[in-house]
Amino acid sequence: MAMCPKTMKENQIRVVIADDHTVLRESLAALLATQPDFQVDGLAANGQEALAQAQQHHPDVLVLDLFMPGGDGFEVLRTLDRGGSRVAAVVLTGSDSELDYAQVVKLGARGLVLKSDGPEKLFAAIRTVANGELAFSDELAQQVLTTMSAETKNSANALIRLSERERQIAYYVARGMKNKDIGQALTISENTVKRHLQSIFTKTGARDRLELAVLALSEVSKAA
Numbered sequence: 001m002a003m004c005p006k007t008m009k010e011n012q013i014r015v016v017i018a019d020d021h022t023v024l025r026e027s028l029a030a031l032l033a034t035q036p037d038f039q040v041d042g043l044a045a046n047g048q049e050a051l052a053q054a055q056q057h058h059p060d061v062l063v064l065d066l067f068m069p070g071g072d073g074f075e076v077l078r079t080l081d082r083g084g085s086r087v088a089a090v091v092l093t094g095s096d097s098e099l100d101y102a103q104v105v106k107l108g109a110r111g112l113v114l115k116s117d118g119p120e121k122l123f124a125a126i127r128t129v130a131n132g133e134l135a136f137s138d139e140l141a142q143q144v145l146t147t148m149s150a151e152t153k154n155s156a157n158a159l160i161r162l163s164e165r166e167r168q169i170a171y172y173v174a175r176g177m178k179n180k181d182i183g184q185a186l187t188i189s190e191n192t193v194k195r196h197l198q199s200i201f202t203k204t205g206a207r208d209r210l211e212l213a214v215l216a217l218s219e220v221s222k223a224a
Contacts, residue, residue, distance in 0.1 A: 011037065012037055012038065012039040014057065014060045014061070015038055015039065015041065015060065015062075015126060016040075016044065016053045016059040017040065017042070017043050017044070018043075018044035018047070018049065018068065018073075018076070019044075019068070019092065020045050020069060022045070024115075025043055028092075029043060031119055031122075032123075032126075037127070038123075041057040042059070045070075046068045047068055047069075047071020047072055047073070047075050047076045048070045048071050050062065050064060050076050051071070051076055051080070054080065054085065054087050058087070060087075060130045061088050061089070061126050061129055061130050062089045063122070063126065064076060064077070064090065064091050064109070065093065066092075066093040066095055073091060073104070074103065074104070074107060076089075077107035077108050077109055078107055081107060081108045088110045088111070088130060088132075089104075089109045089110060089111070090109070090112070090113060090122070090125045090135065091109045091112045091113070092114075092115060092122065093114060093115060094115040098140075098143065101140055101144065102143070102144045105136070105140075106144075110135065110210070111126075111128060111135030112136055131178075132208070133179070134176065134209055134210060134213075136176075138176060141176050158215040158218070159204060159215060159216065159219055161203040162203055162204070165196065166199060169182055169186070169197065170200055170212055170215070170216045171216050172185060172186075173197075173209050174212075174217050179194060179197075197212075
């Protein structure tokens with residue numbers, strides 16, 4: 001189901017919501033609409049609709065329920081990844097399974113919010129992933145990144161081409177720090193951090209912050 005078009009404001013975050021529970025789906029749309037920086041472009045009741053809405057609207061963020069008919073959240077993430085889509089997904093789930101959490105991260109989700117969490121956590125996660133960063137709890141992030149770094153193959157010398165400053169930034173990313181905090185730690189501007197990150201991605205072949213964090217943690221574990 002597509003939302004009625006609204007007047008777009010500059011720098012608004014465009015969102016598609018996918019959840020098979022009608023009341024929750026509509027409530028989420030109304031909740032996000034209370035925030036001036038969010039624009040809800042589409043609603044989906046199942047995995048197939050979620051993919052169709054993502055293809056139609058090219059949202060900045062896809063808020064995705066894990067367990068839906070017609071293709072669950074896992075399958076949506078797999079399909080988006082295979083298609084090379086860079087839609088930032090925030091998984092919204094009632095699951096308490098750490099295996100589920102790790103799986104969605106490996107499939108490319110960039111944030112995870114529990115349905116028992118308050119709306120502010122969802123707002124923050126959407127804004128964080130729209131800014132190209134990760135929105136996971138510290139405990140989950142460390143668990144998943146450690147697991148993924150242990151599984152990463154052929155990562156030897158992945159960071160060897162980086163300058164000392166770039167290596168510092170890569171390790172800060174692995175610790176889950178945001179660009180603003182990295183800039184403060186290194187006494188440089190947030191824009192300078194972003195420029196360094198583009199160079200780091202080019203040199204290492206990492207597609208995003210998650211892959212860069214995995215590479216950095218792999219190198220740290222080998223040096224230990």
